[in-house]
Amino acid sequence: MRATPEASHDDDDGGPAPDEYLIRADYALSGGDGCIADARRHALAFLDQAEADYPLSVPARTRDLTQLVVSELVTNALKYAPGPVLVELRITARVVNVVVWDSDPTVPAARVADPGRIGQHGLEIVKAITEALFVEQQPVGKCITARIALTDTPSSGTARR
Template structure:
């Protein structure tokens, strides 16, 4: 498992105060690793950049990371790339995998067991973008730092 961090110290509301990228292996521990990377990243954003990262934002970010990485690992062969970006107002979780199939949220069905990941992500995020890439797809989930809204 390799990772790299790239600090970007711009201060505008829409500019990234901090960003980091991670290559996640396909092993059983990669989901826990991704959650750990997210927690450490947000702790650094709060401590180093004095951003208002609440426990709620930290929990939601780890939930989104878990769901997106789980789906990538389940449906796409090969490595998963994750990038975390934070601005003064939001956290972006970006996950790339090798499967070009664009996922869709399924209709509500209380009897269905499992396959609720995308529904969960859509429910807890401010925005969700899915882009097909030349190889695979990139999913970006945006989480507001503010509890208002």
Template sequence: MRAGYKLCADGSCIADARHHTLAFLDQAHREHQLLISTRARDLTQLVVSELVTNARKYAPGPVWMELRLTARSVEVVVRDTEPTLPTARAADPGRVGQHGLEIVKAVTERLLIETEPLGKRITASIALADPPHSESTAVSGAL
């Protein structure tokens, strides 16, 4: 299952991206009976927020988001027109802001950053199930 979205150029695109993400995950549950943990829903929204925020902040032009679902994970793909690849900065608890990529790296199973002919593509993979040591519960329906 996959869905793509061209996001608007104003500040509402971040909220729109989160809304699209929840609708996509709810559809996956309804149509494919996939159990998606509360943790996975929350982390997917967080990753979407961070990646779309960075794209809007640092890249001129449009932002595209694609969501892909497998039996084990959800992939968040964000494309923008800025060819410069982001890098996570060293941890600094005194720094205000600019922690987005650090956060994304910490909560994803895989993070891939690639240049494209007209910018870059960032792909983040989030597990649908909780890690074995987690006490979170899986949701069986839309929240």
């Protein structure tokens, strides 16, 4: 994992602007045994480093949601796309962004909720627990970004879902 502090442009209070990335980290996953667990460990290490290096607190709820989102998005990428999976984590004073790139250009779609269906609920879960979910087609593959609030309570948009 490579963590990089972002250039700081202070706001009027002397701290970073709320939407400015404080730190980001990226890593590649080969798809071997244990890589989903490795991705979750990388996410926790990233959040620990952000807390240690910057004046912010990452609530337990955000830690849990970040691990869940990383797990679901990486699982989908490994299941449906050939080749490597790239993960980038970014944090601001307000949110954690989980970005997953894979080589399949197909834009995923959440299926209609069906409590009787076994499996294939990952995207439904990610959409339900995040503030926003973006899918961007790339020249090769796609990039999915999930935004998770750094608060203990869900945002009004998330709570409505």
